[in-house]
Every structure is written in structure tokens, then in C-alpha cells.
Amino acid sequence: xxxxxxxxxxxxxxxxxxxxxxxxxxxxxxxxxxxxxxxxxxxxxxxxxxxxxxxxxxxxxxxxxxxxxxxxxxxxxxxxxxxxxxxxxxxxxxxxxxxxxxxxxxxxxxxxxxxxxxxxxxxxxxxxxxxxxxxxxxxxxxxxxxxxxxxxxxxxxxxxxxxxxxxxxxxxxxxxxxxxxxxxxxxxxxxxxxxxxxxxxxxxxxxxxxxxxxxxxxxxxxxxxxxxxxxxxxxxxxxxxxxxxxxxxxxxxxxxxxxxxxxxxxxxxxxxxxxxxxxxxxxxxxxxxxxxxxxxxxxxxxxxxxxxxxxxxxxxxxxxxxxxxxxxxxxxxxxxxxxxxxxxxxxxxxxxxxxxxxxxxxxxxxxxxxxxxxxxxxxxxxxxxxxxxxxxxxxxxxxxxxxxxxxxxxxxxxxxxxxxxxxxxxxxxxxxxxxxxxxxxxxxxxxxxxxxxxxxxxxxxxxxxxxxxxxxxxxxxxxxxx
Numbered sequence: 446x447x448x449x450x451x452x453x454x455x456x457x458x459x460x461x462x463x464x465x466x467x468x469x470x471x472x473x474x475x476x477x478x479x480x481x482x483x484x485x486x487x488x489x490x491x492x493x494x495x496x497x498x499x500x501x502x503x504x505x506x507x508x509x510x511x512x513x514x515x516x517x518x519x520x521x522x523x524x525x526x527x528x529x530x531x532x533x534x535x536x537x538x539x540x541x542x543x544x545x546x547x548x549x550x551x552x553x554x555x556x557x558x559x560x561x562x563x564x565x566x567x568x569x570x571x572x573x574x575x576x577x578x579x580x581x582x583x584x585x586x587x588x589x590x591x592x593x594x595x596x597x598x599x600x601x602x603x604x605x606x607x608x609x610x611x612x613x614x615x616x617x618x619x620x621x622x623x624x625x626x627x628x629x630x631x632x633x634x635x636x637x638x639x640x641x642x643x644x645x646x647x648x649x650x651x652x653x654x655x656x657x658x659x660x661x662x663x664x665x666x667x668x669x670x671x672x673x674x675x676x677x678x679x680x681x682x683x684x685x686x687x688x689x690x691x692x693x694x695x696x697x698x699x700x701x702x703x704x705x706x707x708x709x710x711x712x713x714x715x716x717x718x719x720x721x722x723x724x725x726x727x728x729x730x731x732x733x734x735x736x737x738x739x740x741x742x743x744x745x746x747x748x749x750x751x752x753x754x755x756x757x758x759x760x761x762x763x764x765x766x767x768x769x770x771x772x773x774x775x776x777x778x779x780x781x782x783x784x785x786x787x788x789x790x791x792x793x794x795x796x797x798x799x800x801x802x803x804x805x806x807x808x809x810x811x812x813x814x815x816x817x818x819x820x821x822x823x824x825x826x827x828x829x830x831x832x833x834x835x836x837x838x839x840x841x842x843x844x845x846x847x848x849x850x851x852x853x854x855x856x857x858x859x860x861x862x863x864x865x866x867x868x869x870x871x872x873x874x875x876x877x878x879x880x881x882x883x884x885x886x887x888x889x890x891x892x893x894x895x896x897x898x899x900x901x902x903x904x905x906x907x908x909x910x911x912x913x914x915x916x917x918x919x920x921x922x923x924x925x926x927x
Contacts, residue, residue, distance in 0.1 A: 499693075499702050506705035510623050513696055514908065517619045518612050520697035527604075527611035534601035541597035544583060544590045551578040577771040585764040592755035599748035603741045609906075610737035615695070617903035621896050622692040627707055628892040629681070629688040635888060636678040639881040642856075643671040646873055649864060663870045670874065725832045728905050729825050735906040736824060742817040749810040756806040760799050762789050824904065831901040838894035845887040852876075852883040 500516045502508030518524055553576030559568065583590070650667040654660075690700040723731065733739060769784045792799070859876040862868035902908070 499698050499704075503698070503702065503704040506707045510620055513623055513692070514616045514619050516698075517615050517696045521615050521695075522697060524608070524611050524615050527608040531601065531604040531608045534597070534604035538594065538597040538601050541593040542590065544586075544593075548581045549579070552576060575771070577769060579767065579769040581765055581767040583763065583765045586758065587761035587763075588758040589755055589763070592751050592758055596748045596751035596755065599744045599751060603744035603748065606737040606741040606744060610741065613737060613903050613906060613908065616908045617899055618695045619692070620899040622688070622695040624892045624895045624899070626685070626688040626692045628888055629685040630707060631888040631892075632885060633678070633681045633685060635881060635884045636674070636681040638884060639877070640671070640674040640678050642877045642880070643667070643674040645860075646863075646870075646877065647671045650870065653866070658866055666870065666874075723832075723901075723905070725829045728828045728832060728901060732824055732828060732905040733821065736904065737906055739817070739820055739824065742813070742820045746810070746813045746817055749806070749813040753803070753806040753810055756799070756803040759802065764789050828901070828904050831897065831904055835894070835897040835901055838890065838897045842887070842890040842894050845883065845890040849880075849883045849887045852880040856880045 500508070500512070502512050553574075555572060555574050557570040557572045559570050647664075647667040647670075650664045654664050686703075689704060693700045693702055693704070765788050767786050767788065771782050771784075856876045856879070859868050859872050863870070863873040
């Protein structure tokens with residue numbers, strides 16, 4: 446019987462090794478790549494790409510905000526790390542429940558020793574083969590494993606909600622940077638318009654100087670204003686580069702990559718967020734059930750409650766049964782024996798350590814509840830501010846569009862009056878400055894509204910879909926807004 450048992454144990458060992466091969470191979474592959482990434486060798490560091498391969502839509506400038514967000518959600522290191530933390534927490538759930546399974550262990554070996562039984566023995570040795578297979582099964586632990594498992598499940602849910610919150614934060618970050626980039630490009634268009642207006646002023650000033658209508662000082666002032674407008678255009682162009690670098694970083698792409706221009710100019714972007722029309726109360730009601738930041742806190746409260754159950758259950762002993770099979774003999778077939786036992790194990794007194802553990806678990810539960818209440822109050826304040834910012838931004842945008850129309854009409858009138866000599870150079874420069882400022886304010890107000898809506902969506906736990914800007918809006922309405 447023993448030789449057969451030896452073969453069975455050998456086959457079991459081989460099967461266990463084969464089943465672990467794929468896990469070991471994957472672990473070594475990832476370990477090797479990680480060690481390579483952590484290398485301090487200059488050649489290895491320089492040759493490693495930063496930020497991966499940029500998506501194709503960056504080369505065309507035709508990506509919608511959803512394209513930028515989708516790429517970021519699968520490539521940003523912080524989002525990937527949050528997902529891996531959730532995966533690790535899920536593995537911990539399996540580990541927490543492993544105590545319910547039978548615990549099987551085995552060992553085998555060969556030893557040689559002398560067999561002297563009286564003084565003056567010799568050095569001759571005898572060999573002995575020995576082995577054992579033991580099984581231990583927990584019958585009752587008064588809920589300790591169940592409590593551990595519930596706590597692990599809640600920690601996994603909290604990690605999953607943390608990952609969802611990280612994705613919301615990434616989406617808001619990308620959208621904010623995207624709108625900042627479009628605003629920077631639009632401000633370049635404003636600067637170009639301003640530069641062209643001053644160039645036209647310089648041309649008219651030169652023409653009027655030749656016929657004696659203006660002084661040399663007016664021409665000099667026109668040249669200075671034109672030069673300053675050129676400098677402002679250069680500054681605006683540099684701002685686009687800065688905004689582009691921030692957008693690439695928010696997506697998880699190397700900032701050294703320069704995306705193609707979106708070509709938006711002073712027009713509204715081809716895609717925008719749908720309007721978020723909830724008031725503060727409705728937004729808070731949605732956030733309390735939908736925002737991952739609050740779902741994390743609720744999961745942590747439940748996990749703390751499970752730890753209280755574990756601390757209470759740990760006051761009681763553990764009941765288990767065990768069985769074992771042993772064999773030993775100098776030669777095969779070996780002599781075998783079988784044993785069976787029931788056990789009740791538990792500490793009697795540990796200096797009130799377990800009692801204090803219950804008290805500590807209760808304190809942790811109360812702290813988790815307090816943090817949940819604080820998170821709800823903080824979120825309520827942030828939502829109230831975000832709704833106010835959204836409403837203010839909408840009113841500011843409507844006012845800015847009206848001012849642009851009035852400033853453009855005023856500039857047309859003053860330009861014509863200056864051409865015929867009825868307006869002074871100062872009047873013309875004031876009209877140009879007012880029109881330029883109005884264009885800039887309209888651009889800023891438009892993207893402030895976009896960012897305010899994105900922030901409100903992030904707070905209530907939504908990643909809204911992009912819709913065409915023209916959706917639900919007639920061409921006449923769009924023209925009147927512009």
C-alpha cells in the first residue's frame with residue numbers, strides 16, 4: 446500500500462507544480478518588466494517611451510471630449526493604479542474566506558541515525574522513510590471568518606468606488622484641460638483679430654498722414670499699438686503650448702507630443718457637455734446615492750461594522766476536527782497509522798486584550814460614521830458652490846455675447862468715422878480695445894460655463910456623453926448668439 450501512496454503523493458506534487466506554472470510565469474514576466482522600468486541605466490531609461498503611443502485623433506485635431514476622456518481612463522497611471530488596488534482587494538476577499546476550506550498539509554522525508562541502546566555503541570546508522578498527510582477542518586469559530594469575509598468584501602467595494610471616483614476625477618481633469626486648450630486657441634484668434642485691427646489702423650494713419658490729416662505722433666502711436674498687438678499674439682500662442690502640455694499630461698501622454706490644432710477659433714466647440722440643469726437640492730439627492738466618494742464612505746462604515754463582529758467572535762474559542770495519516774519504516778512497505786481528533790482552542794486570559802479590541806473596533810465604527818457625515822456635508826457645500834458657479838457662468842456668457850455685438854457695432858461706426866476724419870485716433874483705439882476685451886470675455890465666459898457644468902457632473906458622479914453643440918439649436922438661434 447505504501448508504494449502506491451508514494452506514487453499518489455508524487456503525482457499530487459507534480460499536479461500542484463503544473464497548476465502553479467502559469468501563475469509563476471505571469472508573476473516573473475511582470476516582475477522582469479517592472480525591474481526594467483526601474484532601471485537606473487541611462488540607455489534603458491532614455492529608450493523607454495513616456496506616456497505610451499498617442500491616439501490617432503491627436504494628429505488630426507478632430508477628437509471630441511469623450512475621445513480624450515476614454516483614452517485617459519485606460520492610460521492614466523493613477524486610474525490604472527486605482528483599478529489594480531480594486532483587483533488586490535478582490536483577491537483579499539478570497540483569502541479571507543479560505544479558512545472555511547479543509548487545510549491539508551503533507552510531508553515526507555528520509556533520515557538516518559544510530560540505534561545505540563547501551564554504552565559503547567558504534568557509528569552504524571539505520572535509514573528510515575517517513576511521511577504524513579494531515580487534514581484540519583474548522584467546524585465553528587462563532588463568526589470570525591464570516592466577519593473577516595464581510596470586511597474584505599466591503600473593503601473591495603470601497604476600493605472599487607475609489608477606482609470609480611478616480612475615473613470621475615480623471616474625466617473632469619481631462620475636460621477642464623481640454624476646454625482650457627480650446628480657450629487658449631480661441632484667445633489666439635482674439636489676438637489675431639486685435640492685431641489685424643491695429644494693422645488696419647496703422648494703414649489708415651499712414652494714409653491720413655500723407656495727406657496731412659494727422660500728425661507724425663499718431664503714426665508713431667499706431668506703430669507702437671501694432672507692435673504690442675503682435676507681442677500679445679505671441680503670448681497667446683505660447684499659452685496654447687502650455688495648455689497643450691497640461692492636456693497631454695491629463696491624458697497620460699508625454700507632454701513632448703504636440704497635438705494638432707482643434708481649429709475652433711472664436712466659434713463654439715463642435716462638441717460640448719449637455720446642460721446640467723439640476724438645482725442644488727436635486728444635485729445633492731442624486732449625489733448621495735450616485736457619487737463614488739460617498740459610496741466609499743458607506744462601504745467603509747459597513748467594513749468597520751464587520752470588524753466589530755470579528756472582535757466579538759474572537760472572544761469565543763474555535764472548534765475544529767482533524768485527521769491524519771502517517772507512515773514510517775526502514776523499508777517498504779511502510780507501517781501506517783491513522784488518527785482522528787476534535788479540538789476546542791481559545792485563549793482564557795490575555796490581559797483584557799480582546800476586550801479592548803472590541804472597544805477599539807467600536808471606536809473605529811463611530812469614526813467611520815463621522816467621516817461619512819463629514820463627506821456628505823462637504824459634498825453638499827461643493828455642490829451648492831458648483832451650482833452657483835454654473836448659474837453665474839451662464840448669466841455672464843449671455844451678457845458677454847450681448848457686449849460683443851454692441852462692441853462690434855461700435856467699432857464699425859468709429860472705424861468709418863475715423864476714415865472720414867470725424868473720430869480721433871483715441872476714439873478708434875478705445876473702440877478696438879473694447880471690442881478685443883469683449884471677444885476675450887466671451888471666450889472666457891463660454892469655457893467657464895463648460896468647466897462649471899463638468900465640475901457639477903463630476904460631483905454628482907456622472908460622466909456625461911458628448912452631444913453636438915448644434916443639437917436642439919437652430920441655425921438662426923446660433924447666429925443670434927454669435
